[in-house]
Structure formats: C-alpha cells, structure tokens
Amino acid sequence: MPRITRSLAAAGVAGLFLAGSVVAPATASPESTGWGRPTVSDRTSPTEARRVDRVPTPKLDWYACYGYAECATVDLPLDYDKPKGATTEIALLRVKARNQQARIGSLFLNPGGPGGSGTDIALAAPYFLSDELLDRFDVVGIDPRGVAASENVKCFPSVKEQTRAYAGLNVAFPWTKAEEKAYVASSRAVGRACSTTGKPLTGAMSTAEVARDMDVLRRAVGDKKLSYLGFSYGTALGQYYANMFPDRVRAVVVDGVLDPNAWVGRGAARSQLQETRLRSADGAYKALREILDRCEKAGAEKCALAAGDPLASYELVAQRLRKKPVVIDDPDGGTFTVTYADFVGGSLSALYSPYGWADIDAMTSDLLVLTDPSSATAARLGAARKAVAERAERARQQRRFDFPYNNGLETFLGVDCTDAYHPTDAGAWPALGAAEDKRAPYFGRAWAWATAPCARDTWTVRDEDAFTGPFNRKTSSPVLVVGNYWDPATNYDAAVSSSKLLPNSRLLSSDSWGHTAYGTSACVTGAVDAYLLKGTLPKKGTVCTGDVQPFVEPTGEAETTRAAAPKSALARQGAPARGEPKRLPPVVAPLPAMGTLTLR
Numbered sequence: 001m002p003r004i005t006r007s008l009a010a011a012g013v014a015g016l017f018l019a020g021s022v023v024a025p026a027t028a029s030p031e032s033t034g035w036g037r038p039t040v041s042d043r044t045s046p047t048e049a050r051r052v053d054r055v056p057t058p059k060l061d062w063y064a065c066y067g068y069a070e071c072a073t074v075d076l077p078l079d080y081d082k083p084k085g086a087t088t089e090i091a092l093l094r095v096k097a098r099n100q101q102a103r104i105g106s107l108f109l110n111p112g113g114p115g116g117s118g119t120d121i122a123l124a125a126p127y128f129l130s131d132e133l134l135d136r137f138d139v140v141g142i143d144p145r146g147v148a149a150s151e152n153v154k155c156f157p158s159v160k161e162q163t164r165a166y167a168g169l170n171v172a173f174p175w176t177k178a179e180e181k182a183y184v185a186s187s188r189a190v191g192r193a194c195s196t197t198g199k200p201l202t203g204a205m206s207t208a209e210v211a212r213d214m215d216v217l218r219r220a221v222g223d224k225k226l227s228y229l230g231f232s233y234g235t236a237l238g239q240y241y242a243n244m245f246p247d248r249v250r251a252v253v254v255d256g257v258l259d260p261n262a263w264v265g266r267g268a269a270r271s272q273l274q275e276t277r278l279r280s281a282d283g284a285y286k287a288l289r290e291i292l293d294r295c296e297k298a299g300a301e302k303c304a305l306a307a308g309d310p311l312a313s314y315e316l317v318a319q320r321l322r323k324k325p326v327v328i329d330d331p332d333g334g335t336f337t338v339t340y341a342d343f344v345g346g347s348l349s350a351l352y353s354p355y356g357w358a359d360i361d362a363m364t365s366d367l368l369v370l371t372d373p374s375s376a377t378a379a380r381l382g383a384a385r386k387a388v389a390e391r392a393e394r395a396r397q398q399r400r401f402d403f404p405y406n407n408g409l410e411t412f413l414g415v416d417c418t419d420a421y422h423p424t425d426a427g428a429w430p431a432l433g434a435a436e437d438k439r440a441p442y443f444g445r446a447w448a449w450a451t452a453p454c455a456r457d458t459w460t461v462r463d464e465d466a467f468t469g470p471f472n473r474k475t476s477s478p479v480l481v482v483g484n485y486w487d488p489a490t491n492y493d494a495a496v497s498s499s500k501l502l503p504n505s506r507l508l509s510s511d512s513w514g515h516t517a518y519g520t521s522a523c524v525t526g527a528v529d530a531y532l533l534k535g536t537l538p539k540k541g542t543v544c545t546g547d548v549q550p551f552v553e554p555t556g557e558a559e560t561t562r563a564a565a566p567k568s569a570l571a572r573q574g575a576p577a578r579g580e581p582k583r584l585p586p587v588v589a590p591l592p593a594m595g596t597l598t599l600r
Contacts, residue, residue, distance in 0.1 A: 041476040041504070042246040051080035051465075052212050052245075058220045060092065066567055068575040069095050069123055073149075074220070078204050080212050081465065088201065090213055091149035092142050093119035094221075095126060098578070099135045105223045105250070107137035107532065108214060110144075111565070112232025112256070114207075115411030116588035117141070117148035120565045126575045127563035128519055128585045130529050134578075137227065137532075142217060144210045144237075146201050147411045153205065155190065155198035155410045159403060165189040166409070172345030173433070173449040175322070180430045183452060187426045191458030194413060199461055205414040208467035211241040215248065225250035225476065227532060231516045231587040232256045232490055233415075236263055238479070239471060239498065246473040251532050255482040256516035256587065259494040260471040261501070265421035273432050274420055274454075275447040281440035283491035284348055287513070288314075288442070290486060291357045291550050298551035304365040314364050317343060318442065320371035328370065328388050336388065343367060344442045351488035352589065354514040355559060357550035362387075417454035418463045426455035443488075472501045479505040480531045480538075482524065484517040484546075489589040506537045512546025519560070519584040520546040562586050 058074040065071035075087035097103040111121040122141025126134055133139075146153030156162035168174075168182030169190075194202045214237075218226045227250045230238040235254035242252050243260075262269075262277035269277055292310040295303035305313050321340035328336045343363075350359035366384040369376040376384070423432065429452045436444030453459060479502050483495020492509070499507035510517035510524050517524045523544030530536040548554050564570055565586035 040474075041249075042473040044245045044247055048212075048244050051083075052215045055080070055083050055216050058216065060220050062094070065093065066123055066571040068126070069093050071119070071149075074217070076213050076216060078200060079465070080209070086200065088145055088204065089151040090142060090145065090217070091119055092140060092217065093122045093149075094141075095122060095134070095139045095575075097134070097136055097138050098131075102136055103138065104136045104533070105138070105227055106140045106218070106221045107133065108140050108142065108218070108226065108228045110141070110228075110230040110234030110237050111586055112230075112234045112588040113147075113412060114144070114233045114415035115147055115408055116233070117143050117565070119143050119149055120567055121586055123567050123570050124563040124565060124586050127570075128583050130525060130582070131578050133529055133532060138221070140217075140221060142210075142214060144411075144415070145205045145213070146407070146414050151201065152407050153194075153198055153201045153410050153414050154405065154407055155194040155202070156405075157197060159405050161193075162405065165193060169409070171339075172341035173445045174430075175339065175341050175445075183449065184426045184429060187429070187452035187455065188458045190409070190413065190453040191417070191426070191455060191460075194410060194417070194453070195459055195461040198410065198414065202410075202414045202418065203461045203463050205411075206418045206463040206466035207237055207240045207415060208244065208419075208465060209463065210237055210415075211244050211467070214241060215245055218248070223250070224248075226252065228252045229518075229528070229532065230254050231518070231585055232589055233258060234587075235490070235498075236260055239502070240467055242475050242479050242502065243469070243471050243473045244467055246475045249475040249477050249479070251477055251480075251535065252475070253480040253482065253528050253531060254498070255518050255528070256487055256490040257481055257483055257495040257498050258490055259497045259501075261469065262494065262497075263420055264468050266469070270421035271423055273429075273436065273448050274416070274422060274451050275436055275444070276432075278447075279440070279491045279493065280489055281436060281443035281447045283486075283493075284351055284443040284447075284488035285440045287351050287356075287486040287488050288347065288360065291360055294357070294550045295361060302551045303361050305361050305368075310364075313368055314360075317364055317367045317371055321367070326367065326370050328385060338367065338370075338388070341446075344446055348443055348446055348488060351486075351513075352515040353562075354512065354520055354546060354548040354584075356488075356514060413453050413459070416451060417459040418461065419466055420451075420454070422451055422454040422456060422459075424456045426452050426458060428455075471498075472503065474503045475505075477504075477535065478531075478537060480508060480528065481505050482508045482510065482517050482528065484510045484512050484514070484520075486511075486513045487515055487517075489515045506540065508538050509543045510546060511543060513548060513550070514584070515589055516585065516587050517544070517546070519582060520548065522547075525582075560584055 060072040062070040062072045072092045076090050077083045078086040078088050109121045118141030122139050125139040143150040168186030174180040174183040225248050228238050235257045238252050238254040239260045295306050295310040300307040321343050325337050325339040330336045350356040369384040433445040433448035436448040481495050481499040483492045485492050499505045512520040521544050527538040563583040563586045
C-alpha cells in the first residue's frame with residue numbers, strides 16, 4: 001500500500017557494467033583512450049576562458065568524513081568578473097575510486113533540484129552507481145552556491161519572518177480563491193525578500209555560476225576534461241557546462257532532461273510561464289492516463305480500480321474533493337484532511353517511482369470509498385480509514401518543525417528565478433495556472449504555481465553573467481542524453497529536443513517509469529556506464545525497456561527503492577560491499593514543493 005505523508009513546509013523539495021577494460025586516464029589524448037578520432041569542437045569563448053582560467057587552481061584540503069568519504073571546502077569568486085573580490089564558500093565531497101591504480105579520473109554528480117545536494121548524492125553513490133564506475137572513478141559532489149553544506153542563501157533574517165511570509169505557500173497548489181490570494185501574497189513576500197535580504201548570494205546563484213565553479217574544481221581535482229552525470233535539473237547544469245566549455249568535455253551524461261531553451265525562455269516565450277515551455281504537466285498526465293488505461297486492461301485482480309472505469313473513478317475522486325475535502329479521524333484523536341490539491345500532489349509524487357502505478361491504484365481506491373462512505377461495506381470503509389490513518393501517523397512523525405532555518409525553497413528560487421524569464425506579475429498566476437490545467441488536467445496547476453515567487457515585478461535581483469545560450473555548441477566528446485517515456489517531471493520530449501540542439505550528442509530512450517532512467521534496467525545502466533568508462537555510445541535509436549511495468553509482476557526479487565540521501569543516515573549504514581544490489585539514485589525533481597500529501 002502507498003504511504004501518504006504530510007509536510008508542513010512548502011520549502012520541501014518534492015519540485016540512476018563493464019569490468020576489466022583498460023581505460024587510459026582522462027588526461028590522455030583521445031587517440032590513446034580508444035575514444036576514436038579527436039572531435040573538432042567549438043571553443044570556450046575568450047570571455048568564459050578568462051573568467052575561470054585566471055582563478056588560481058584551489059588547493060583542496062581533503063579530510064576524512066562520514067566514514068568512507070573525504071570532504072573539503074573552498075572559497076570561489078562570488079562574481080567571476082571580480083576574481084579578487086568577494087567570495088562564497090563551496091563544499092565538496094568525494095568517494096575515492098576503489099582501484100586507484102586503474103583510476104580514470106573524477107566523475108562529478110548532481111541530483112537536480114535546483115537545490116539538491118551534490119555532496120549527498122556523492123555519498124550515496126556506492127548504493128546506486130555500478131561497481132565498475134566505483135572502481136574507476138573518484139565520485140565527486142559539489143553543493144551548489146547557497147545549498148546544503150556550501151554557504152547558505154538566506155532570504156529572511158529570522159525563522160519567524162520566514163514562516164510568516166511562507167504562510168500562503170503551505171498547500172500543494174492553491175485551488176480556492178482564498179488560497180490563490182494567499183499564495184500570490186506569499187509569493188510576492190518571498191520574491192521581495194530574496195531580492196533584498198537574500199543578496200548578494202541570490203544574484204550569484206545562476207546555473208552559469210555553478211558551471212564556472214565546476215570548471216575550476218575540475219581543474220582542482222586534476223582532470224583536464226570533465227566527466228559528469230546529472231539527473232533532473234542536473235541535466236540543465238550539464239548542458240550549460242557543455243555549451244559554455246565545449247572543448248573541456250570528456251563525457252557528459254544527462255538523465256531526466258530539461259530543454260535549456262525552454263528552461264530559460266527565448267523570444268516571445270519570455271513572458272510565458274516556465275511550465276508552458278517545459279510541459280512537465282503534460283508528461284505527468286500522459287503517465288497517469290497510461291497507468292489508468294493499463295489498469296483497465298489488467299483487470300480487477302491486478303488493479304482494484306478496474307472493477308469500474310479507472311479513468312472515470314480517478315476523475316470522480318477529483319470532482320468530490322474539489323467540492324469538499326475529506327476529513328478523517330487521526331490516530332491521536334484529531335483529524336486529518338485530504339484536499340483536491342493533496343490528491344493531485346500525492347499522485348504526482350507517486351509517479352516519480354517505478355512502482356507509482358500501485359500507489360495510484362491504492363490511493364484512488366481508498367479515496368473513492370472515503371468520499372462516498374455509503375457506497376462501501378463497513379469492512380471496506382474501515383480498511384480505507386485505517387490505511388489513511390496509518391499514513392497520517394507516519395506523516396506526523398516526519399513533520400518538520402520551524403527550527404532550524406530551512407532554505408530549501410530559497411535555493412530552488414535562487415537558481416530558477418535568476419536563470420529564467422517569468423511573467424511580470426504574480427497576480428497573473430491564477431489565470432495562467434487554470435490555462436495550464438486545461439491543457440494538462442490535474443497537474444497543470446501543480447507545476448505552474450511553483451514559480452509564482454519569480455514574477456518579475458517582485459523578484460528583481462539579477463545575475464548579469466547568467467548564461468542564456470546558445471545551447472547548440474559542438475562538444476569535444478559527445479553528450480549522452482537519456483529520456484524516459486513516462487517521466488512525470490522532465491517530459492521525454494525535452495530529451496528529444498535537447499539531443500537535437502547538441503550536434504555532437506546521442507539520444508538514449510527508455511520505456512520505463514518514474515523520474516529518470518538510470519537504474520531502471522540493465523540496458524540503460526549499462527549504456528551509461530559504457531560511455532563513461534570507454535566512450536562507447538549506444539546505437540542510434542536505442543530504446544531500453546524498464547524492468548518494472550504497470551500491473552506486471554516484477555522479474556526481480558525485491559522492489560527497487562531509491563538510495564537514501566541524508567548523509568547522517570548513509571554514514572550510519574556505511575558503504576555497501578561490492579556486489580550488493582543497487583538502488584535508484586536519490587534525484588530531486590525541479591519543483592520546490594509537492595504539497596501536504598506526498599507518497600514516499
């Protein structure tokens with residue numbers, strides 16, 4: 001059964017085998033590595049080269065941390081046009097290659113967000129990267145500017161003021177007129193705070209600045225060219241680097257892809273919602289419809305909703321919750337409320353998992369009963385209430401309190417609002433969000449409202465050195481672009497368009513479920529590993545099939561779960577031994593909140 005959990009903070013971030021081959025170090029020439037003939041690539045622009053190359057190579061004073069890793073911090077220019085001016089502290093973590101004698105170099109990771117912790121995903125790497133990659137690469141994670149263990153962005157002087165400003169954001173998305181009014185007011189408050197109190201860091205958090213940091217740190221770890229694996233928003237970072245430093249690419253893989261032109265907004269699209277350009281909601285609705293269609297074909301023995309019309313049943317629950325939330329007894333004697341926005345937010349969260357189809361079936365079936373108690377037997381009604389009550393109890397134990405200051409939403413906004421173009425007035429979001437819902441039912445509003453604090457009349461801080469393209473540079477080595485047909489956060493169409501933008505790229509498609517594709521099949525994982533290790537690309541037109549398919553018994557022995565991300569939990573567990581089963585990477589979707597009802 002799926003688990004429904006509640007989060008009181010709207011700042012929560014809802015927004016993957018080859019052994020024995022001899023691979024030369026990354027510092028060797030292309031001919032000696034077996035990567036084929038050297039590619040005549042575009043060159044790093046003189047302006048970008050001057051910015052990063054005049055920064056002295058940092059000396060990384062690594063120290064042992066978390067039991068099996070090494071940590072370091074370094075001060076890098078806040079503004080690369082002023083290399084001797086103000087700095088910001090950047091945190092790094094690495095897990096050293098198991099076979100240092102056969103070490104290729106460093107593999108940089110980013111989990112997405114924006115606002116995801118690179119040091120978290122690097123520490124989790126032994127749980128999801130193949131043993132062959134762990135043997136041959138030092139795995140390196142950087143906490144981007146403002147994030148996690150790096151110097152933190154902070155838009156409010158105190159938790160009290162932050163909590164008051166955030167009050168209207170404490171919903172998955174606004175549905176009633178009152179909620180819309182409160183959400184707009186809070187969005188304006190947050191935008192203004194980040195444009196004043198949040199400076200100067202909010203004006204220096206663009207993806208371009210992180211790409212510059214990564215190039216300096218690539219040099220610091222001794223690599224002449226970059227090896228990189230990025231997920232979700234991390235695909236934007238990978239594409240920025242590839243286009244800003246095209247002749248410094250050894251191997252870049254992007255999985256769960258954002259189209260950078262759609263992310264930024266070009267021409268007339270600058271005045272559109274970012275969601276209108278990205279079409280994340282379209283991908284989520286496509287995945288939901290496919291699950292409900294397959295549910296009907298699978299029959300009631302495998303899918304409870306197939307006892308009726310699954311699509312009609314889902315819409316019926318939605319209609320009922322739009323009219324009136326469900327109030328359920330809490331295990332401690334209180335009540336637990338499920339709103340329409342909670343239902344949609346929970347559905348979207350479920351779709352992030354390869355097993356999300358089971359969550360959609362169970363959650364919708366329970367709410368179908370609870371929204372019309374007279375239609376069910378006493379036993380069925382009791383079971384539904386118990387299931388939701390148990391989820392509520394688990395949620396109570398996981399609630400975050402106000403202390404300490406949580407800047408999760410501010411890290412997301414510090415990048416997105418500074419990188420991209422957005423509509424001018426936050427007051428336009430109600431109408432714009434409703435239009436998104438007409439195009440992509442249920443999920444249009446959920447994705448649209450995430451960027452309301454970015455309205456240009458309230459988010460006024462800018463990064464004059466943000467990169468806005470072009471994103472069609474020819475790189476010194478190919479970029480491997482991985483797209484999942486049923487991704488609910490990064491629409492598969494974006495992988496297609498991004499691969500067409502980059503002239504020296506290869507598209508790898510995956511008929512798999514959940515957010516991103518690495519780890520969902522030996523086909524995808526093997527193709528990514530082969531490229532990172534040996535430069536071998538999958539054949540053009542390759543389509544992998546995920547091991548998990550809706551309402552089909554999995555072939556594996558156990559459900560595939562995501563690797564944990566918190567470093568404290570990973571440190572307690574210790575690094576897994578070679579040969580242990582792998583998990584999915586702990587990716588972070590490009591959305592700051594999935595609201596009060598989410599599935600873990």
